[in-house]
Amino acid sequence: xxxxxxxxxxxxxxxxxxxxxxxxxxxxxxxxxxxxxxxxxxxxxxxxxxxxxxxxxxxxxxxxxxxxxxxxxxxxxxxxxxxxxxxxxxxxxxxxxxxxxxxxxxxxxxxxxxxxxxxxxxxxxxxxxxxxxxxxxxxxxxxxxxxxxxxxxxxxxxxxxxxxxxxxxxxxxxxxxxxxxxxxxxxxxxxxxxxxxxxxxxxxxxxxxxxxxxxxxxxxxxxxxxxxxxxxxxxxxxxxxxxxxxxxxxxxxxxxxxxxxxxxxx
Amino acid sequence: xxxxxxxxxxxxxxxxxxxxxxxxxxxxxxxxxxxxxxxxxxxxxxxxxxxxxxxxxxxxxxxxxxxxxxxxxxxxxxxxxxxxxxxxxxxxxxxxxxxxxxxxxxxxxxxxxxxxxxxxxxxxxxxxxxxxxxxxxxxxxxxxxxxxxxxxxxxxxxxxxxxxxxxxxxxxxxxxxxxxxxxxxxxxxxxxxxxxxxxxxxxxxxxxxxxxxxxxxxxxxxxxxxxxxxxxxxxxxxxxxxxxxxxxxxxxxxxxxxxxxxxxxxxxxxxxxxxxxxxxxxxxxxxxxxxxxxxxxxxxxxxxxxxxxxxxxxxxxxxxxxxxxxxxx
Numbered sequence: 001x002x003x004x005x006x007x008x009x010x011x012x013x014x015x016x017x018x019x020x021x022x023x024x025x026x027x028x029x030x031x032x033x034x035x036x037x038x039x040x041x042x043x044x045x046x047x048x049x050x051x052x053x054x055x056x057x058x059x060x061x062x063x064x065x066x067x068x069x070x071x072x073x074x075x076x077x078x079x080x081x082x083x084x085x086x087x088x089x090x091x092x093x094x095x096x097x098x099x100x101x102x103x104x105x106x107x108x109x110x111x112x113x114x115x116x117x118x119x120x121x122x123x124x125x126x127x128x129x130x131x132x133x134x135x136x137x138x139x140x141x142x143x144x145x146x147x148x149x150x151x152x153x154x155x156x157x158x159x160x161x162x163x164x165x166x167x168x169x170x171x172x173x174x175x176x177x178x179x180x181x182x183x184x185x186x187x188x189x190x191x192x193x194x195x196x197x198x199x200x201x202x203x204x205x206x207x208x209x210x211x212x213x214x215x216x217x218x219x220x221x222x223x224x225x226x227x228x229x230x231x232x233x234x235x236x237x238x239x240x241x242x243x244x245x246x247x248x249x250x251x252x253x254x255x256x257x258x259x260x261x262x263x264x265x266x
Numbered sequence: 267x268x269x270x271x272x273x274x275x276x277x278x279x280x281x282x283x284x285x286x287x288x289x290x291x292x293x294x295x296x297x298x299x300x301x302x303x304x305x306x307x308x309x310x311x312x313x314x315x316x317x318x319x320x321x322x323x324x325x326x327x328x329x330x331x332x333x334x335x336x337x338x339x340x341x342x343x344x345x346x347x348x349x350x351x352x353x354x355x356x357x358x359x360x361x362x363x364x365x366x367x368x369x370x371x372x373x374x375x376x377x378x379x380x381x382x383x384x385x386x387x388x389x390x391x392x393x394x395x396x397x398x399x400x401x402x403x404x405x406x407x408x409x410x411x412x413x414x415x416x417x418x419x420x421x422x423x424x425x426x427x428x429x430x431x432x433x434x435x436x437x438x439x440x441x442x443x444x445x446x447x448x449x450x451x452x453x454x455x456x457x458x459x460x461x462x463x464x465x466x467x468x469x470x471x472x473x474x475x476x477x478x479x480x481x482x483x484x485x486x487x488x489x490x491x492x493x494x495x496x497x498x499x500x501x502x503x504x505x506x507x508x509x510x511x512x513x514x515x516x517x518x519x520x521x522x523x524x525x526x527x528x529x530x531x532x533x534x535x536x537x538x539x540x541x542x543x544x545x546x547x548x549x550x551x552x553x554x555x556x557x558x559x560x561x562x563x564x565x566x567x568x569x570x571x572x573x574x575x576x577x578x579x580x581x582x583x584x585x586x587x588x589x590x591x592x593x594x595x
Binding site for chain 1: 343347356373
């Protein structure tokens with residue numbers, strides 16, 4: 001026993017910032033100690049890239065071959081990968097609740113919002129990793145930014161910010177639903193139609209009319225168009241503005257819902 | 267310590283319902299500062315619900331409670347500054363090392379990086395976890411895990427500690443270690459609310475006891491008072507030679523005037539008595555007959571017997587792993 005007792009410090013203003021960062025650090029430590037949990041943001045993007053490029057690419061690109069398909073596919077696949085990665089946030093939160101870890105946080109004199117911000121910030125690392133893995137694989141196969149490196153990097157940043165906005169849906173559902181399996185089930189139910197029913201893999205005008213109507217309102221479409229414009233070229237302004245509007249909307253609706261669910265969850 | 271209240275925890279008329287199920291049907295309790303309250307009851311009796319309310323994790327549907335003088339609903343933040351929760355109420359992160367778990371809690375409480383590390387080291391040493399400190403908590407044995415849970419709840423020097431079935435599933439050695447720690451904390455002035463399904467544990471640690479059944483308090487008092495409430499004492503005689511069982515039984519029958527139960531497996535003759543007056547007679551007769559005994563005792567009923575007498579049913583025990591499965595809800 002040491003003689004000098006380390007007293008518990010007094011609560012300071014803006015303590016929630018440091019608390020959120022501490023909890024984000026926790027998520028990163030967990031990733032380092034459980035690297036196999038990163039399969040969804042590392043191997044999965046590579047497998048999807050190989051599958052669509054080499055298996056379906058020849059047929060979809062109608063003679064241009066996989067090399068011709070890569071510049072169209074990669075920005076789209078980037079969106080799908082990151083959107084898929086967001087659901088891991090909800091699954092992880094649900095797991096923390098089920099194991100009683102969040103009860104520990106809730107029993108401590110810390111800001112209520114900190115554990116949620118910490119979880120989202122920690123997962124930003126996962127999203128970034130998935131973006132880097134996929135882009136690096138693309139570069140190895142011959143993909144190049146056609147619109148300048150600055151725009152290419154901006155594209156990577158926007159897709160990350162989109163993920164950070166969208167993940168609030170899964171934070172909310174992760175807190176609402178009873179089990180992690182439930183979260184995952186609903187996530188797949190939403191993610192598959194949302195990402196495959198889009199312009200990610202095929203040009204939207206090849207789709208039947210009812211699907212085109214859906215694609216026209218889907219935020220995925222506009223994000224994909226933004227990415228293709230930044231990385232390849234084409235009209236940027238309209239898709240970018242619609243994408244930003246969706247991001248603001250997603251946070252404005254789902255972050256408050258998530259915080260409410262967090263307060264009420266017992 | 268934040269307050270000089272004589273009463274550390276006080277609850278009046280706590281009610282909590284989950285749909286049609288009533289988890290708590292009006293519970294009153296008082297824990298004086300620096301004492302240990304043992305809350306006993308079978309699974310589903312409402313113990314955990316009561317502690318979750320007192321730990322600010324759950325709001326009551328009716329009634330109110332103060333902890334350290336602060337209202338658990340209106341001043342939840344103040345309450346959180348003086349309490350520590352363990353086990354089922356609040357878990358450590360299994361995917362992080364013990365050291366990092368403790369340091370993380372220290373950081374969340376506002377310690378600097380070096381203070382948090384120092385506090386973690388201090389607790390690892392106190393709970394004999396130094397060697398395991400850098401292993402992830404998932405790999406800990408049951409006893410180590412329970413010690414880490416306890417350490418995690420002590421990072422911020424709480425003056426009021428909630429212990430949830432702290433020794434369920436532990437071997438006797440590990441159990442004694444936890445008991446020693448709890449006794450040390452109480453010596454330092456910590457108030458402890460302990461829930462347990464082990465009547466022996468409550469008897470060993472608690473200054474006063476409450477028995478929960480179906481969301482109500484069915485009995486409360488000091489351990490000895492509760493035992494007396496359950497009625498008769500019992501006279502136990504254990505002959506050194508199993509062959510002497512029948513002769514001992516005959517002697518006891520004659521001295522007490524009632525036929526005792528004879529437990530052949532444990533070589534024990536036992537009979538309920540209203541007082542100790544027959545004891546000297548039994549001793550003299552055994553001596554005259556030249557029968558050696560290894561045990562001769564007049565004992566109060568066990569808390570298991572008390573529970574049966576108070577609730578009309580036995581305290582069912584659930585398997586140890588079921589306790590962990592139910593965590594968090």
